[in-house]
Amino acid sequence: MIKRMFNSLLTMVCCLLAFSAQAQTKAEKNGWRLGMQSYSFHLFSLTEAFDKTQQLGLKYIEIYPGHKLGGTWGDRVFDFNLDTQTQKELKELAASKGIKIIGTGVYVAEKSSDWEKMFRFAKAMDMEFITCEPALEDWNLVEKLSKQYGIKISVHNHPQPSDYWKPENLLQAISGRSHSLGSCADVGHWRREGLDQIECLKKLKGRLISLHFKDIAPKKAGEKEQHDVIWGTGILDVKGMLKELKSQKFKGVFSIEYEYNWENSVPDIKKCIQYFNQVTDEIL
Numbered sequence: 001m002i003k004r005m006f007n008s009l010l011t012m013v014c015c016l017l018a019f020s021a022q023a024q025t026k027a028e029k030n031g032w033r034l035g036m037q038s039y040s041f042h043l044f045s046l047t048e049a050f051d052k053t054q055q056l057g058l059k060y061i062e063i064y065p066g067h068k069l070g071g072t073w074g075d076r077v078f079d080f081n082l083d084t085q086t087q088k089e090l091k092e093l094a095a096s097k098g099i100k101i102i103g104t105g106v107y108v109a110e111k112s113s114d115w116e117k118m119f120r121f122a123k124a125m126d127m128e129f130i131t132c133e134p135a136l137e138d139w140n141l142v143e144k145l146s147k148q149y150g151i152k153i154s155v156h157n158h159p160q161p162s163d164y165w166k167p168e169n170l171l172q173a174i175s176g177r178s179h180s181l182g183s184c185a186d187v188g189h190w191r192r193e194g195l196d197q198i199e200c201l202k203k204l205k206g207r208l209i210s211l212h213f214k215d216i217a218p219k220k221a222g223e224k225e226q227h228d229v230i231w232g233t234g235i236l237d238v239k240g241m242l243k244e245l246k247s248q249k250f251k252g253v254f255s256i257e258y259e260y261n262w263e264n265s266v267p268d269i270k271k272c273i274q275y276f277n278q279v280t281d282e283i284l
Contacts, residue, residue, distance in 0.1 A: 027280040031251030034276060035060025035102055037212055038067050040258045040265060045070020046078055047093065052266055054097040056273060061094065062103040062131060062210075062255045078104070080114070080121035087124050102253055103210065105131020105184065106156045112138050119149040128253075129154045129209055131184045133164055139173060146180045154184035154209040159193050166195060167203040174207070182209040186257070187236060188216045192226055197236055201244050208245075210253040215272075228260040231272040232279075239279050246283060 027034060035058050041049040046063065047070040053061050067078045071093075073086065082090075094101050104122060107130055109115055115138065122130050129152035134142045146153050155174075157164045164170045167183070174181045183204045187197040189212075201208070215234035216226040231238045256272060258265050 025277055025280065026284045027277065030246075030280070030284050032245075032280065033060055033102070033253045034058060034273065035062060035253055035255055036269075037062050037064065037255040037257035039064040040256060040269070042067065043262050046090075047071035047073075050094055050097050050099060053099055055266060056269055058256075058273070059098055060100050060102040060253060060255075062105060062253070063101060065104060065107050080117040082121070084124065087121075091125060101125055101127060103127050103129040103131055103154065103255075105129075105154070106158070107132040109135065109138065112141060115141055115145055119145045119151055122151045123149045128152060129184075131156050131210065131212075131255075133158060133162060136163060136173060139177070143177050143181060147178060151180075152209050153181045155182065156184045156212065157186050157189050159189050165189070165193055167200050171203065171207065179207070182207040184210045184212060184255075186212040186214075187241060188212070188214045188226075188228065188257075191216060191236060198240050198244050201241060201248075205248050208248070208250055208252065210255060212257040213241075213254040214257055214259075228258050230268050230275070232275040238275065239283070242276075242279055243283055 036049070036053045036056070038046060038049045038061055041052055042064065044052070046067045049061065049067070063078050065079050069076045069078060069090070076082070076086070091101065104127060107118060109118070112135070118130060131154045133156055134153070142153055155164050155170050157166070157170070159165055163173070170183055185201060185204065185208055190197045190200045214228050215231045215236045215238055217229050218235050219226050254276070256269060258269050258272065261268055
């Protein structure tokens with residue numbers, strides 16, 4: 001009787017493991033992890049953002065500093081001032097929905113002394129990286145803390161006057177420094193600044209940690225900024241970017257940052273995910 005129960009249990013475990021392996025996408029098998037940038041849902045609370053991320057079938061989320069928590073936490077926001085109990089509860093809530101909080105950003109330190117608070121917070125939340133734009137004079141401190149806490153620094157490229165709007169500026173800042181310091185490639189901002197996004201990716205080979213991935217509309221007269229569109233329908237050559245990342249043997253996180261149709265973006269994001277899976281199934 002016990003032997004039969006053990007054999008049945010063993011069969012169930014094997015079936016579950018087999019299902020898990022089948023459920024893995026080709027991208028995941030290649031080390032490409034698709035997740036959400038919570039700013040895509042900044043009109044909603046973080047608890048609602050977790051629900052939307054789960055609805056989309058994604059396992060990772062990068063949370064922007066200042067995202068209102070909602071739920072039992074009301075108007076409290078996501079930042080390094082959260083007490084340890086709230087940190088624990090947030091991790092548990094995310095995990096209950098099959099989601100890992102993979103990183104936070106885009107973080108800009110108000111003062112140098114805040115960096116250790118941010119690293120301590122990231123470590124407590126089991127994050128892999130901090131997406132940020134460090135002041136040029138803070139690099140020695142940031143590198144030291146990155147090594148101390150085992151947290152990567154993924155530098156974002158906001159448009160000018162950001163210090164990091166083009167790859168050459170970042171590469172100069174981190175030249176000779178630890179490879180735990182690298183780029184969070186916002187491919188849309190590069191194109192809006194008149195740069196070729198694929199050439200930018202090439203320049204950052206070996207220094208890419210994560211991406212704020214997107215596609216954008218053609219430039220139109222009178223529009224302040226080229227807005228996001230469903231992947232594969234804009235001007236960014238999504239397939240070309242993915243092929244370049246494949247050639248670099250990139251392993252890391254693609255954070256979906258969809259800054260359009262703010263009030264009802266889930267249907268658009270679903271189509272982005274479908275396109276990503278379609279292309280990665282084809283090229284990987």
